[in-house]
Amino acid sequence: MASIEVRKETCVGCGECVPACPFGAITMDDSLAVISDECTLCGACESSCSYGAIIIRTGETVETGIDQYSGILVLAEQRDGTIDHSTLELLGEARRLAEADDSSVSVVLLTEEAGDWPAELISYGADTVYLAEDAQLKHFRTEPFSKITEKLINEKKPAVVLAAATTTGRDLMPRIAKNLNTGLTADCTELSIDPESGGLLQTRPAFGGNILATIVCSDTRPQMATVRPRVMKAMDRDENRDGVIEKIELSSNDLVSRTEVLEFNSLDEGSVDITEAEVIVSGGRGMKSPENFALLQELANLLDGTIGASRAAIDAGWVSYPHQVGQTGKTVQPKIYIACGISGAVQHRVGMQSADIILAVNKDETAPIFEFCDVGFVGDLFEIIPLVIKEIKKRRK
Amino acid sequence: MNYYLSEELIDLKELCAKIAEKYILPVRAELDEENRFPREIIEVMAESDLNSIYIPEEYGGFAEMFGGGSMALTVATEELSKACAGVAVSYAANALGAMPILISGSEEQKKKYLPDLASGKKLAAFALTESEAGSDAGGVKTKAVKDGDTYILNGTKQWITNGGEAQVYTVIAQTDPSRGTRGLSAFIVEEGTPGFSYGKKEDKMGIRASSTMELIFEDCRVPAENLIAREGHGFLVAMKTLNKSRPGVAAQAVGIAQGALDEAAEYASERVQFGQRIDSFQGIQFMLADMATQVEAARALVYSTARMIDAGERKYDKESAMAKVFASDVAMKVTTDAVQILGGYGYMKEYPVEKMMRDAKITQIYEGTNQIQRSVIASALIKETAARGK
Amino acid sequence: MRIVVAVKQVPDTAEVRIDEERGTLVREGVPSILNPFDEYALEEAMRWRDELGGTVTVMTMGPPQAEAVLREAVSMGADEAILLSDRAFAGADTWATSHTLAKAVEKMGDIDIVMTGKQAIDGDTAQTGPSIAASLDWPQITFVGFVRELNQESIVAERYVEGGCEVIRASLPVVITVLKDANTPRLPSLRGKMKSRKIEIPVWGREYLALPEHEVGLDGSPTRVVKITTPEIISNGEIHHGEPEKLAALLVDSLLGTEVH
DSSP, X not given: OOEEEEOTTTOOOOOTHHHHOTTOOEEESSSSEEEOTTOOOOSHHHHHOTTOOEEEEOOOOOOOSGGGOOSEEEEOOEETTEEOHHHHHHHHHHHHHHHXXXXXXXXXXXXXXXXXXXXXXXXXXXXXXXXXXXXXXXXOOHHHHHHHHHHHHHHHOOSEEEEESSHHHHHHHHHHHHHTTOOEEEEESEEEEOXXXXXXXXXXXXXXXXXXXXXXXXSSSSXXXXXXXXXXXXXXXXXXXXXXXXXXXXXXXXGOOSEEEEEEEEOOTTSOOGGGOSEEEEEOGGGOSGGGHHHHHHHHHHTTOEEEEOHHHHHTTSSOGGGXXXXXXXXXXXXXXXXXXXXXXXXXXXXXXXXXXXXEEESOTTOTHHHHOSEEEESOHHHHHHHHHHHHHHHHO | OOOOOOHHHHHHHHHHHHHIIIIITTTHHHHHHHTOOOHHHHHHHHHTTGGGTTSOGGGXXXXXXXXXXXXXXXXXXXXXXXXXXXXHHHHHHHHHHHHHXXXXXXXXXXXXXXXXXXXXXXXXXXXXXXXXXXXXXXXXXXXXXXXXXXXXXXXXXXXXXXXXXXXXXXXXXXXOGGGGGGGEEEEEEETTOTTEEEXXXXXXXXXXXXXXXXXXXXXXXXXXXXXXXXXXXXXXXXXXXXXXXXXXXXXXXXXXXHHHHHHHHHHHHHOEEXXXXXXXXXHHHHHHHHHHHHHHHHHHHHHHHHHHHHTTOSOOHHHHHHHHHHHHHHHHHHHHHHHHHHHHHHHSXXXXXXXXXXXHHHHTTSSSOXXXXXXXXXXXXXHHHHHHHO | OEEEEEOOEEEOGGGOEEETTTTEEEOTTXXXXXXXXXXXXXXXXXXXXXXXXXXXXXXXXXXXXXXXHHHHHHHHTOXXXXXXXXXXXXXXXXXXXXXXXXXXXXXXXXXXXXXXXXXXXTTOOXXXXXXXXXXXXXXXXXXXXXXXXXXXXXXXXXXXXXXXXXXXXXXXXXXEEEOGGGOOOOOOOHHHHHHHHHOOOOEEOTTTXXXXXXXXXXXXXXXXXXXXXXXXXXXXXXXXXXXXXXXHHHHXXXXXXXXXX
C-alpha cells in the first residue's frame, strides 16, 4: 500500500509544505512536518519540499514492455466529413514532440467518407494515416470508436496518444484509457518530453486554474492526454510531405453499439458560440442587474461581437450559461475582449487570457483584472460604456 | 454576537440564507419594480418545509423541534428580510393568518386547516383592518349575522397582506355591534366561498413584492363551524395573535436593518474619495458603529422576546411591543443612514438601499403602529407600578 | 428505478487564493463543498425517482470527513448514502477512482443508472464518469444537458457538443454525466436535514470491495503528479484613470486601433 513519510533527520521545519498542501493536511509540530489522515497522497508537498524530506512510497510496480511502444498517435475528430481544427493543432504539437526522439506521428481517422482528408492530414504533419470508412462511423458513437481505437493501439503500440479536449475526446479517451489500464491526463495546456526518462510531461491547470500540475504516466503505455483546443499551434500546410495511408479492417463486432444517435440539432442562428467570436464584451458582478447587459449588447452589436459573462453574472441569473467564460464555462480566444465590472479572478482569467487584446473597465483599481489586462480603465462602467458607444458612433460617421 | 442558536435553528438560518441567495437576491429589484408577488419563491420555501416551523408535529409541522416556533419564525423572517422584506412578509403573513387557528381554533379546525398550511399547499392571511378600523379594532364594520348553521358576512377588509394569494383567511367581524370590541368574532373563510371576492391590489411605497388587497364580503355564507373560539371572543383572538406575531415584524425590521448595514459597510470599504477609502473617515466610522450597535441591540431584544414566548411565558404583550417599536425605529434609522453613506448612489435604484429604506417604513406602521405599541408599553408600566405600590 | 449518484467533496475553488510571495495555494478558511456539478446529477436522479419511483443512492470516495457531502445530498432528498473510505484509497487518480466506484456499484447490484456531474471543480478532468462506464462495461452518455425520456429499458438524452446537440438513445444500465443545463437543483428541506442528521452511512473499504492493493489508491494509479506550480501573470498593461469622457475616448482609441474590420 502506498504511504507518505516525513524523514525526521532531513526535515528542517521550514514549513514550506504547510501552505503547499491543497487539503490542509500538514501541520508543524516541534519543527517537524506532521501529515494527518486528510492527506490524499496528491504529491504537492513532495514537490514543494526543498530538502527532499517528504517521500511518497508506492507499492511494487511491474514495468511490462514499455520499450515496445513508440511514436505518437493522434485521434482525428470529424463532423459531417470535415476535420476539426483541433486535430491539426494536435498534429503540429505531435510533430514538435516527435522531434525530441525522432519518432513518428500517426493519426487515426474514423469516418463515413474521408475524401481528401487523409492527404490533408499528411500535409499537416502525419506520417501515417490509419483510416476506417463506414456508413456507421458517420456520427461519433462511444463504443465503436473506442473499440476500433483500442484494437489499433494494441496493434501499433504508440507511446503517446493525443486527442482534443472536446466533448468527443473527453468522452472517448477515458473509456480507452480505463480499458487499456493506462493513465490519462485531461485538458493539457502544455506537453513536453522529459529529457531524462523520455516520458511525456503533461501540464494542466487544476483547482480552478489556481495551480498548474505536471503529470507523468511512468509505468504504463501508452501515455494518454487530451489537449485543450486553441492552445497548440498547427504547422503550416506542406503539400510535399510524404506519408502512408493504411486501411483499418473492421469486423461487424467493432460496430456494435448500445447507443444510437437519433438526431443532431445544430445550434440555431440566434444562439451563441462565444468560442467563435472575434469580439467579446463581457460583464461580471459589477453589472448589478440583467437589464444592464443591454448596454453591453449594444456595444457588442456595434463591434459585431457577442456577449460574455463571468460566473458571478451567470450564477445571479443575469445571463444564460452558454455565455459563461472561465474555468467552468468556455475558453475563448477573441481578438478583443472587453471585461466590464469583472474582477478577474483566476477562474475567469483561465478562460480568456489568450485573447489578443484585453481591455478592462472596473471602478476598483485593486481588481486583479488590472494585473493582466492590456489596457485598463479605472472608473464607473455605467458612465464610461455609454460614452464609448456614443464615441464609436460619432467616429464612424 | 453569538446567540448560541440550536443546531436546528442554525440549519434553518442556513437554509433561509440559501433561498435568499439563490432565489431572492437575483429578482428582488424586479419584484419591487413590477409590484409582483413572488409565487415561485413561496413555492420553494414550502418545498423546503419553511411553512411548518411554527406548526406542531401532530398537524404536520416541526414547532417542537425548534422549541416552540417563535424563535424559528424570528430567525427565518430575519434572514429572508435581509434580502427582501417584501418576500419575507409574504412568507411571514402565513404565520399571522394561521395564528388564530393555532391559538384558539378547535381540534377539528386545526386538523382541517393546519396540515395544508404546514406543507405550504395552502397559504393563509389575517384580515382585521378596515378603512375605519386601523389602530382602533373596535371600529370594525364587517358584520356576521347568524342564520341557522351559517354566518352571513357583509363588509370590506382593507390592506390585507397575502390577499388574493392565500386560500385560507382568518377574518374578524362584528356579531354584536352594540358591544364594541366585545362584539367581535373570528371566522375562517376559504377562497372560493360564494360572496367572497377580492377588490383592488394596492400600489405601495415599499414591500412591493407582497400582495396587499381588499377583501369584499357580500352575503358570504360561512359554516358556523368556522367560527373560531366563541362569539364575542374575536378581539381577544386578534390581540393574542398580534402579540404573538409582533416579534415577527420586529424580526423583519432587524433583517432589513442588517441588510442595509451590510451594504453600507461594503460600500464604505470600496468607495474612494480624497484618495482614501471612505471607511477611513471618522464621520463614516461613527455612523457605521452606531448602526451596528443599534442593529445588535434590536436583535437581542427580539430574540429574548421570542425565547420568552417559546419558554411558555403567558404574558408578553409589553415585551413584544418593545421589540416591535425598537427594532422598527432602528430599521428606519439604519436604512436612512445607509442611504446617506452611499450618497448619490444610495438614492439611485441601481443600489438596494433606497428600497430597504422604503421597506423599513412599514414596520413602524403595520401590526399596530408604534404609537399604539408605546401605549401598550406605557399601560403595562403603569400597571406594574401600581402593583408595586400596593 | 435504482439510481446511484457519484459525488465528490471538493474545496470551493472560488475561494482558493494564491499566496503570491510563496506561490502556493492558500487553503486556510476555504470551505469544502459538494461539487456543484454533482448537484445537477443528484437533482436529475431525484427528479426521475419522483416520477418513476425507486431509490437514489449517493456515494463518494474520500476521507472520513467526505461524509459531510453525503449528508448534504440526503438533506436534499437522496434516500441512501455509501462512503468508500480506506487509507488504501488515498492518492487515487481517475483510473483508480473510477475502478473503485465501479466495484461499489457492482457490489450494490441491480443498479439501472449511474449519474455524476460533468466534472469536479478541483480536478476538472471529466474522466471519472466515462471511466466508470468502461469499468462496468456499460454504455455512456456524457455532457447531458437534458434527459428527454427514461424507462426501465432505455434513456433518451440530449448531449450538448460543440456546435449543437446530439439526441442519443442508450439501453440500460447506463452511465450519464450531467451538465448545468439539465435542471435547477432543489434546496435541502428541513425534513431532509433531520433525516441527514440521523441516517447511518455505511463505510466500505478495500477489503469489503475485494479489491487488490495494486488496483486502488496511489498504487493503482497510472498517473502521478510530479510538479505543482502557479501560473505566472505577466503584468505590462497600461492603466488609465480620470474623467469618464477621457477614459471612453482612450478606450475607443484602443478598440479602433485593433478593430477587426
